[in-house]
Amino acid sequence: MSHAETMVGAPVQVRGAFGRLLRSELRLQLGRRRNLVLLAGLAAVPLLLGLVLFLTRDTDLAGQGPGFVGKVTENGIFLVVASIFVCLPFLLPLTIGIASGDAVAGEASAGTLRYLLVVPVARTRLLVVKALAALAFAGSAVLAIAVVGLVAGAAFFGLHDVVLLSGDTVPLGVGAVRIAGVVAYVALSMTGLVAVGLFYSTLTEVPVGAMAATVVTAIVSGVLDTLPALSAIHPWLLTHHWLDFAEFLRIEPDWQVVAGGLGVQAAWVAVFSALAWARFTTADVSS
């Protein structure tokens, strides 16, 4: 019981500390029941969509529907794209808004933030880990749709050689790579929204407020994108390039379009990460 005297000097950081922090955060976020329910909800979309299309496949309604939905009955692999297309306007932003808006505000409202900071965890490091966990969750959300879409599509309609938007047919293997490109592009398109949510999350101790603000940002962006009067700012809107994933389904994807869409996301990430950092590293934690 004389430990107080035996400690001299500053404690040193144990190796692998950042990895332990990150693993703890991922376990906390991905193991949390609310987040699992959100993922399950997203995963249910391709199941339901596939089921509806399967049941109506021999009626007059077959082959109809927006975008990629009409193609699903011909080739199950398109259930992946159709499901993403259906989730993109609202369900994905909602899920990601909840996870990223909760990142810091959730800890603040529970009071656990003050205990993390006095452990201590450096604020910048904590913010980075929170961002990485929110990104991981966003990726998991897109992946959940894709994986369940692929499995359900294969089960309902089978997988065949892929007819691209240009009418060309490529072998299933090549088509699968194209679909993987779609999934990756959509996942990366969510990074801007994650950064926005993270920033809002540093502003408040009320997680629901940060979540709502994040979702509203995505929705407002989508609305502004439909107003021709604002066409000058359209290329810079958060959601403007989300549907550019279609490039991956052309025989010759226009890489400039893809890079442009990802570049806009990078800009949103840069701006809102900087804002989140500036706010979080200077804010008084009084919750």
Place this chain on the structure above:
Amino acid sequence: MSTGVLDPARVGQGSGDDTGPLAVRTDGLTKRFRSGQVAVDDLALRVPRGAVYGFLGPNGSGKTTTIRMLLGLVRPTGGQAWLLDQPMPDAGAAVLPRVGALVEGPAFHPYLSGRANLDRLAAVDATADPRTAARRRDEALERVGLGAAAEKRFRQYSLGMKQRLGLAAALLQPRELLVLDEPTNGLDPQGTREVRHLVRELADAGTTVLVSSHLLAEIEQVCTHVGIMSRGHLVLQGARSVLAERGQARVSVTTTTGHVGAAARVLRGLGLEEPVVDGLRLDAPVDGLAPEDVSAALVRADVPVVGFEVRRPSLEQVFVELTGEGFDVAR
């Protein structure tokens, strides 16, 4: 407030507190909120190493804001703070691993068990050795009497169990300084006794403890030092005896019929305040005078003394005198 505000720096002297090594020190520490409200004003805290420092004051007197500034959670708008001789918040990464803290009640993830919550805190501690994490966690749980409830979700804990888990978190690593903000909140008398026992045990092992409370009685017995906050000011600080001496002693003299006037003259002659006379009893404060000098003077003046009583106010009375009435929130 009826008493004048004492200069805390001056009060601290005399007890010799400024000369030894300090575990906590603040100079001119001030927090003015954006609303303009001054929560903490020009605070000069002196917590000697090895002390059990009772940080007292009514709710809203600025104790928690002070503690938040000490721990780097809230940025002071003026002044400086040192923990274990290192400046806060700049040296937080180096000094906070040596400091265990309970700040404004326990806070954990409600859907995780007590054990999982401690594992989370151990996992985020860059200085904690992961190989000993499980052992240290179990020891901490046992130490606060939560061994049997470790698997329960935090949500299902009673207020007292939550408080205990907060203490366990503060004890996950060996600490040189413990900052415990209202550790007895929500505990029953038995739990309060256990916390006092724990604090004494830690202090005996050499840990400095800064323990705050709005209830003097709960921590009075374990403190070696006290600091009393009122409306953002430190109105008294020093060794525990300083607090006891703060209260003015009064003498009460009972004499026989016909000698009340003579007794009053003696008391006046000693320079005491005009005594309050009640029948054969005279009552006066003994300002800066030893009570035995009073009795001797009475005897010399041939005043028959049938009763002589010296009364010192309890610490509680001094505390209330310094901070105002017990129940009203300071602002």
